[in-house]
Amino acid sequence: MTPGMAEDMSLSVVSNRPTRGDSLQLPFFTAAAIPEDGHHRDRFPRSTVSPTLGQLLKCVGDVHKEATGDGGETPLHHHSVDVLDLSDGSSSSSSITGGAPRDLPFVLHFANLSYSVKVRRKFLLPSFLIPGARRPCLGPDAVAEPINLFSRTKTLLDDISGVAHDGEILAVLGASGSGKSTFIDALANRIAKGSLKGTVTLNGEPLESRMLKMISAYVMQDDLLFPMLTVEETLMFAAEFRLPRTLSKSKKRLRVQALIEQLGLRNAAKTVIGDEGHRGVSGGERRRVSIGIDIIHDPIILFLDEPTSGLDSTSAFMVVKVLQRIAQSGSIVIMTVHQPSYRLLGLLDRLLFLSRGQTVYSGPPSNLPTFFSEFGHPIPENENRTEFALDLIRELEGSPGGTKSLVEFNKSWQNNTKNIVTAGGGGREGSAELSLKEAISVSISRGKLVSGTATSGGGADPMVPTFANPFWVEMAVLSKRSITNSRRMPELFGIRLGAILVTGFILATMFWHLDSSPKGVQERLGFFAFAMSTTFYTCADALPVFLQERYIFMRETAYNAYRRSSYVLSHSLVALPALVFLSLAFSAATFWAVGLDGGLEGFLFYFLIILASFWAGSSFVTFLSGVVPHVMLGYTIVVAILAYFLLFSGFFINRDRIPAYWIWFHYLSLVKYPYEAVLQNEFDDPTKCFVRGAQIFDSTPLGAVPEAVKERLLKTISGTLGMSITGSTCLTTGADILQQQGVTDLSKWSCLWITVAWGFLFRALFYLSLLLGSKNKRR
Numbered sequence: 001m002t003p004g005m006a007e008d009m010s011l012s013v014v015s016n017r018p019t020r021g022d023s024l025q026l027p028f029f030t031a032a033a034i035p036e037d038g039h040h041r042d043r044f045p046r047s048t049v050s051p052t053l054g055q056l057l058k059c060v061g062d063v064h065k066e067a068t069g070d071g072g073e074t075p076l077h078h079h080s081v082d083v084l085d086l087s088d089g090s091s092s093s094s095s096i097t098g099g100a101p102r103d104l105p106f107v108l109h110f111a112n113l114s115y116s117v118k119v120r121r122k123f124l125l126p127s128f129l130i131p132g133a134r135r136p137c138l139g140p141d142a143v144a145e146p147i148n149l150f151s152r153t154k155t156l157l158d159d160i161s162g163v164a165h166d167g168e169i170l171a172v173l174g175a176s177g178s179g180k181s182t183f184i185d186a187l188a189n190r191i192a193k194g195s196l197k198g199t200v201t202l203n204g205e206p207l208e209s210r211m212l213k214m215i216s217a218y219v220m221q222d223d224l225l226f227p228m229l230t231v232e233e234t235l236m237f238a239a240e241f242r243l244p245r246t247l248s249k250s251k252k253r254l255r256v257q258a259l260i261e262q263l264g265l266r267n268a269a270k271t272v273i274g275d276e277g278h279r280g281v282s283g284g285e286r287r288r289v290s291i292g293i294d295i296i297h298d299p300i301i302l303f304l305d306e307p308t309s310g311l312d313s314t315s316a317f318m319v320v321k322v323l324q325r326i327a328q329s330g331s332i333v334i335m336t337v338h339q340p341s342y343r344l345l346g347l348l349d350r351l352l353f354l355s356r357g358q359t360v361y362s363g364p365p366s367n368l369p370t371f372f373s374e375f376g377h378p379i380p381e382n383e384n385r386t387e388f389a390l391d392l393i394r395e396l397e398g399s400p401g402g403t404k405s406l407v408e409f410n411k412s413w414q415n416n417t418k419n420i421v422t423a424g425g426g427g428r429e430g431s432a433e434l435s436l437k438e439a440i441s442v443s444i445s446r447g448k449l450v451s452g453t454a455t456s457g458g459g460a461d462p463m464v465p466t467f468a469n470p471f472w473v474e475m476a477v478l479s480k481r482s483i484t485n486s487r488r489m490p491e492l493f494g495i496r497l498g499a500i501l502v503t504g505f506i507l508a509t510m511f512w513h514l515d516s517s518p519k520g521v522q523e524r525l526g527f528f529a530f531a532m533s534t535t536f537y538t539c540a541d542a543l544p545v546f547l548q549e550r551y552i553f554m555r556e557t558a559y560n561a562y563r564r565s566s567y568v569l570s571h572s573l574v575a576l577p578a579l580v581f582l583s584l585a586f587s588a589a590t591f592w593a594v595g596l597d598g599g600l601e602g603f604l605f606y607f608l609i610i611l612a613s614f615w616a617g618s619s620f621v622t623f624l625s626g627v628v629p630h631v632m633l634g635y636t637i638v639v640a641i642l643a644y645f646l647l648f649s650g651f652f653i654n655r656d657r658i659p660a661y662w663i664w665f666h667y668l669s670l671v672k673y674p675y676e677a678v679l680q681n682e683f684d685d686p687t688k689c690f691v692r693g694a695q696i697f698d699s700t701p702l703g704a705v706p707e708a709v710k711e712r713l714l715k716t717i718s719g720t721l722g723m724s725i726t727g728s729t730c731l732t733t734g735a736d737i738l739q740q741q742g743v744t745d746l747s748k749w750s751c752l753w754i755t756v757a758w759g760f761l762f763r764a765l766f767y768l769s770l771l772l773g774s775k776n777k778r779r
Helices: 003-015 053-059 093-097 180-187 209-215 231-242 249-263 283-295 313-328 365-375 385-397 404-424 436-445 471-487 490-510 518-558 564-594 599-627 631-647 660-668 672-683 693-697 707-721 734-740 748-773
Strands: 107-126 144-165 169-173 196-202 216-219 301-304 332-337 350-355 358-363 689-692 730-733
Touching: 107 180, 144 180, 144 196, 144 332, 144 350, 144 358, 169 180, 169 313, 169 385, 180 196, 180 301, 180 332, 180 350, 209 216, 216 283, 231 249, 231 283, 231 471, 249 283, 249 313, 283 301, 283 313, 301 313, 313 332, 350 385, 358 365, 358 404, 365 385, 365 404, 385 404, 471 490, 471 564, 490 518, 490 564, 518 564, 518 599, 518 631, 518 672, 518 689, 564 599, 564 748, 599 631, 599 672, 599 748, 672 734, 672 748, 689 693, 689 734, 693 707, 693 730, 730 734
Parallel strands: 169 332, 169 350, 216 301, 301 332
Antiparallel strands: 107 144, 107 196, 350 358, 689 730
């Protein structure tokens, strides 16, 4: 087949919608109910029943042969899959609707949506009035410099109203800055209450935040996926999060396999997602996976922010074709599109053009020629309708009057259209709607997999539990996902282990077998200070871990895939095995090589305090990653704060010598407690002596005098003090050293438990940062 023939065939797919002869069998439709032409909402009359995604998955595919992609792209599959029955068979639609099957219309109304933000107004002043500004000369060549003096209100959405139906794709179009993404955020409840004006209702009932999270999904513009998970694993983890625990593992797996078929990802199911350093699936396949993880629970409303952005024509067509199938399953699909091609236009049911936050057209694509013809700008033949409309809107935006004339014309056009529909008695807008609770109940009974939804209870909120699974199930799934992703990138742990071993080797060879002389004591103090601070500095590599997962976490928790507490606990548990291994490696590399005291018992405590230091340091860095949004800024803060911790730890200046106005920082220092703990572990033996006889002069200028002179000095000191001091007399024990260092207020076990407690405190602060900082809403 030549490329031209393939292109002709792909175009025929767009121009001809499925007819009664197609192999796509919709269970609640008769052949006579599906006409040959028109939009599919015309093919779904009120007397028939909209199919659900669970029913559609029983027989996935189209009869048409779509393009196979641009090389590695996986084509959409058209063969059938086995019947996937995910219901328990106990629900009956007739019992709810009272007799014959009724249509299940979900109608999303949005009325008078307005949203404004305050921005700083830039006021221009001549440069010669601004100190330090460039001013090449005065007079007409003086440069004007902007200064932020005042704030003004910028309107992002201005009185937008409309409707979206199940079984349809509503595409929001407009130039950059027209308010497309803001509009999607407004419908998806991603704008803080009080900031957004207007109403959003589903089947006439206001959408509460808790309900909306369970029956909707939001696909972001960026593909936020774990790079080392396969397509199948990614979707399976999404199923574990979003599908209720009452569904068996086998049925969840069947659901994933059916979804892979629907998304056209069968050939890529065992391929990792990939990133810059690992080759994985193509761009179009990544986008379809991103859609798949958000529709795994079969949402009633699906929001998408530019799902075709960055894709080639064929990949974009495949993505929108998938969205068409989702809509036909009984979902409301609302997406933003920057500039759809001719092929994509044939898949869209309703368009909403925005210009600077105002509606300039709302209706089906087929009405575009009539609309612009009556406006006085007819669309030329053989020209892309949307491209013409967007070009005209941009031209009007640059004119003195702006798009005001088009906005006013659209209002009059919409009023005339409503009057015609009302007079004719047709249209879905005029048909009766089921209540939201009744519509959801019937939808579930016919296979709609709304996560965790229950049909009992009164009101909107009691209908849906907050989360699909208990927290221990969430923890298990999160831990498994994290371990699977990390296990396929062993180089990350290898680099960290290598850094620990190299550091341990350098310290071991630098402080090899220290003796118990006064110089040995000073060298031990230096070793402990450097070793304890090193354990904290090597924890800085944990900083990018959450920063890379931040937006994945925000996307998943925005719709209650799991609890934030489950994420924090699983994050901590997954980190522990690596910390234990690193602590054991560092302890074994340094304890006996340096010649530390205490034997096996001393080694065990040394290992525990190193582990506690790693735990506290890792928790501290993890907390900072939840507060600081950028990696480089995070590294700067970590290095600076750890340096302060070391400064106030008591090594450079004893606690008794720290000024009173800085003593509070001494007790906040993370390095203080493990440093004091290892000092006590080393010097708590009362029988061990560190300074004998003439060694008292070793740290003074008298250390260079002959031994005979030192002996005479000891006799003189003995006579003065009235006590006998010989060359074998012990003058300094471990207790004396601890007293000199100011390590007297806490025992070594107290220091250990305080270090561990710091780790738990920072994990709790990390949870609070996630709770307060991941609302993912505009203000």
